């Protein structure tokens with residue numbers, strides 16, 4: 001929900017006749033929180049209820065997923081850079097970490113989008129484009145996206161995602177509640193406040209309606225794979241169901257580029273929550289972007305730009321490393337995910353704390369997610385975990401450990 005938006009043809013009032021070439025269109029209200037929260041109203045040429053077949057299916061690694069049975073408490077490093085790309089926007093998805101509020105996974109794509117579309121009926125989704133742009137086709141219209149965009153797709157949106165060159169890597173969050181602009185960045189009218197880290201102009205949304213094109217969309221039946229209750233089912237439509245005559249409302253996909261996030265720097269180190277970008281129930285998503293670092297100097301003391309050690313006893317924290325110098329954390333590379341759970345402290349690797357004093361910039365680019373319930377790894381995540389990450393804070397004799405955060 002960014003602001004009110006409309007495309008195409010809509011009647012002057014809700015729930016009144018609306019025709020195209022004398023044919024009555026089918027109105028569909030996409031509502032949130034029952035009928036009490038934001039909604040969009042869509043005008044379908046083909047009713048979205050005329051499936052000609054429904055059957056169950058499975059997408060291994062994504063749905064269903066298997067949580068690990070034992071997860072002893074320690075700091076972890078999940079090496080998603082070791083995952084081989086395998087599939088399209090849907091079949092390549094792998095869930096890595098999960099709790100009741102949020103699932104975190106990746107999609108490493110090496111195939112063009114198949115004939116199928118997908119709708120996540122249990123979650124809002126937030127895709128972070130690690131290395132490529134592309135095009136998100138949705139029932140609300142096509143939405144082009146760029147490298148390093150966050151693309152937010154509301155719960156229940158039928159979509160298909162195409163990547164430039166049919167190959168690319170994404171970090172994907174699934175949230176059982178809204179993924180939205182945090183409340184503190186809205187004024188009483190819902191407008192993003194002037195001291196927010198972004199403004200309405202930074203968000204992009206569909207600018208035209210989707211047009212059915214047999215050369216791109218193929219012939220029926222048209223399969224929609226729907227995820228609900230951690231199961232997937234295929235709903236087949238005889239006629240292409242996602243080209244609308246028009247829609248309006250507050251629920252639709254948006255894209256936001258991480259480089260449009262305006263970072264903050266204090267005289268002395270500010271807590272990581274100043275990087276907050278989006279929020280859902282039980283978690284936040286933060287953006288670490290290249291920026292000036294803390295600059296206090298006085299009376300023989302200086303700011304320490306490297307984060308202090310911390311035991312955030314009510315939060316699990318994951319960081320997805322994208323680009324730049326991760327203040328040289330040992331063994332961490334692009335696509336690494338670190339999981340620093342509640343219950344054990346974490347902080348800079350040996351040497352980096354001292355080394356950061358006097359520096360004035362960081363080039364790091366990373367996405368962080370803090371959750372208020374513990375994250376459980378899937379079997380798949382456990383299979384790509386670095387076994388000894390927890391011990392990389394131990395400085396051994398004659399070992400030059402250069403690291404950070």
Ligand SMILES: [Fe+2]
Nearest residue numbers: 310317340346
């Ligand atoms: Fe931390």
